[in-house]
Every structure is written in C-alpha cells, then in structure tokens.
Amino acid sequence: MIDVMYFAWVRERVGEPREQVDTQAVTVSDLVDELRAREPRYAEAFKDLSALRVALDQELADFDAPLSGVREVAFFPPMTGG
Structure with missing residues (x-):
C-alpha cells in the first residue's frame, strides 16, 4: 500500500x-x-505529465523513479516563484 496525495x-x-x-x-x-x-477522472488528471511534478516521501523525483520502499507519492503542478 502506498499513500498517494494530490494537490x-x-x-x-x-x-x-x-x-x-x-x-x-x-x-x-x-x-x-x-x-x-481506473476512471476517466484519473485519465484527465494525468493526461499531460509535463504539467505535473512528483515527490516520493517528500523529495522531488522523476516519473521513472522506482517505488521500492516508498510510503508516500505526491502529485502536484510545478511551483512558480515570485
């Protein structure tokens, strides 16, 4: 089981x-x-991976990163500075 968070x-x-x-x-x-x-709502959320970032156990990662030992995956749009 992995905790998956969406922002x-x-x-x-x-x-x-x-x-x-x-x-x-x-x-x-x-x-x-x-x-x-799973469902169309997930397909819509993940249709353009270039518009998403991912963190594994609160550390930025790439989409080809392994999940072995990971407890938490977070998906979010890129941060913008100001």
Whole structure:
C-alpha cells in the first residue's frame, strides 16, 4: 500500500486529496498508468505529465523513479516563484 496525495488542480480533477493505493507498480510512471486506467477522472488528471511534478516521501523525483520502499507519492503542478 502506498499513500498517494494530490494537490491543487490535480486534487480537483481526481476529486480527493489523498488515498491509499494497492499497487504492483515498479516506477512512478507505472503507478500513473494504473491510476489512468481506473476512471476517466484519473485519465484527465494525468493526461499531460509535463504539467505535473512528483515527490516520493517528500523529495522531488522523476516519473521513472522506482517505488521500492516508498510510503508516500505526491502529485502536484510545478511551483512558480515570485
């Protein structure tokens, strides 16, 4: 089980801030594929990965990062500075 958290417009599209996901995914990209296949709302939220960032256990990561040992995955739009 992995805790998956959604922030900003990702949360709005998925419809919830967090959930526990029972996954066989090896990488973040595999997890995204599993989520997309669930329902149209997930497919919409994850249709453009270039518009998303991911953190594994609160550290920025790439979509090809392994999930082995990871407890928490967070998806969010890129941060902007000001």
